[in-house]
Amino acid sequence: MTYRSVRDAEVSGKRVLVRVDFNVPMKDGRVGDDTRIRAALPTIEDLLARGASIILVSHLGRPKGKPAPEFSLAPVAAYLGELMHRPVRIVGDVAGPQAQAAAAALRPGEVLLLENVRFEPGEEKNDRDLARRLAALADLYVNDAFGAAHRAHASTVGVTEFLPAYAGDLMQRELDALRRLVDEPARPYVAILGGAKVSDKLAVTGNLASRVDSILVGGGMANTFLLALGKPIGKSLAEPDMVDQARAVLDDARDRGVEVLLPSDVVVAASLDEAGNSIPIQSVSDVVAIYDIGAETASRYGERIATAKTVFWNGPMGVFERPAFAEGTIAIARAVAKSDAFSVVGGGDSVAAVEEAGVAGEISHISTGGGASLEFVEGRTLPGVAALEASAER
Numbered sequence: 001m002t003y004r005s006v007r008d009a010e011v012s013g014k015r016v017l018v019r020v021d022f023n024v025p026m027k028d029g030r031v032g033d034d035t036r037i038r039a040a041l042p043t044i045e046d047l048l049a050r051g052a053s054i055i056l057v058s059h060l061g062r063p064k065g066k067p068a069p070e071f072s073l074a075p076v077a078a079y080l081g082e083l084m085h086r087p088v089r090i091v092g093d094v095a096g097p098q099a100q101a102a103a104a105a106l107r108p109g110e111v112l113l114l115e116n117v118r119f120e121p122g123e124e125k126n127d128r129d130l131a132r133r134l135a136a137l138a139d140l141y142v143n144d145a146f147g148a149a150h151r152a153h154a155s156t157v158g159v160t161e162f163l164p165a166y167a168g169d170l171m172q173r174e175l176d177a178l179r180r181l182v183d184e185p186a187r188p189y190v191a192i193l194g195g196a197k198v199s200d201k202l203a204v205t206g207n208l209a210s211r212v213d214s215i216l217v218g219g220g221m222a223n224t225f226l227l228a229l230g231k232p233i234g235k236s237l238a239e240p241d242m243v244d245q246a247r248a249v250l251d252d253a254r255d256r257g258v259e260v261l262l263p264s265d266v267v268v269a270a271s272l273d274e275a276g277n278s279i280p281i282q283s284v285s286d287v288v289a290i291y292d293i294g295a296e297t298a299s300r301y302g303e304r305i306a307t308a309k310t311v312f313w314n315g316p317m318g319v320f321e322r323p324a325f326a327e328g329t330i331a332i333a334r335a336v337a338k339s340d341a342f343s344v345v346g347g348g349d350s351v352a353a354v355e356e357a358g359v360a361g362e363i364s365h366i367s368t369g370g371g372a373s374l375e376f377v378e379g380r381t382l383p384g385v386a387a388l389e390a391s392a393e394r
Helices: 034-050 074-084 096-105 128-135 168-183 198-208 217-229 240-258 295-306 327-338 350-356 370-378 383-393
Strands: 013-018 053-057 088-090 111-113 141-142 165-169 189-192 212-219 259-261 265-269 277-280 291-295 310-314 342-346
Touching: 013 034, 034 053, 034 074, 034 096, 034 168, 074 088, 074 111, 074 168, 128 189, 141 383, 165 383, 168 310, 168 342, 168 370, 168 383, 189 198, 189 295, 198 217, 198 240, 198 370, 212 217, 212 295, 217 291, 240 259, 259 295, 265 295, 291 295, 291 327, 295 327, 310 327, 310 370, 327 342, 327 350, 342 350, 342 370, 350 370
Parallel strands: 013 053, 013 141, 053 111, 088 111, 141 165, 189 212, 189 310, 212 259, 310 342
Antiparallel strands: 265 277, 265 291
């Protein structure tokens, strides 16, 4: 894997197009969580210190290729300006006349944020014309948006055909950490997978069986695996049409000697608005749903985590956003932090859990890209990274 580092680029007096991932939670028109914004600051500040002017490009939400006021990046520009103690101008288009004029007028040390790149219908289609227009704004390109590296879009892939392309600091930190999960990881290697749907992570579960020693499963996706084993899950969220695939994953893991741990006790309730009750899995009735792993399961998972030398965690163990069903996820966060393992946590809810548990500082690496980190660990090629490598070879 060979790509050029932004630290090796000559940027003085040049306009640099930087793809960042400012797809952050918004609340009442303001930034709700600034983790991704702060993660991009080292690259931005280094470029400014070296005499560059910066044109930032990002997406926010899913506006489906047309302008939508609720997905404007204007609040993000204001917030970034406050963080950096300097003005950050935003223009009303992405690569049109306003953007062209603003980019041409930039002076060294100035920062411009383009409007939401997904307002352009060509972004998600990796449209060559849009990529060319974006490239025309700058002298070189830096991809620091690891969270979007698994997308083959105009601003992550197409633009690299028209500008010299470099990896930003955040991109490099992410790739360096994740390589430790792929290239000869220290063993035992434990993967913890959660979240709502098994279909979202079935492929990665199967592929991880060829890489790890143990897989600990929680969240809604565990229900489909439990169903595949004939366990009662009541009215819990599950995907019955995925049962055969889930069973095949379990069989393959067994054949490889990889243990897949599933909940033996769970927290159930008739609805999310009621208090939970912890019961053995075999006692789940038809009138309740599973909303969290139970204490015994959390303890058993914790014991396995304690033996690990490498841990990868993506996805909560239950309906984490409800305090009544957050204990299992918090327990896992504390277990990962307490272990001596090299640990990587990805995915919004998992990251929120380690922060809420007060143990974020004890995690080896917190990834800004849940989906991208999953695909990388799964062994899939990330288009945004492949584009950087191809640019380095040209």
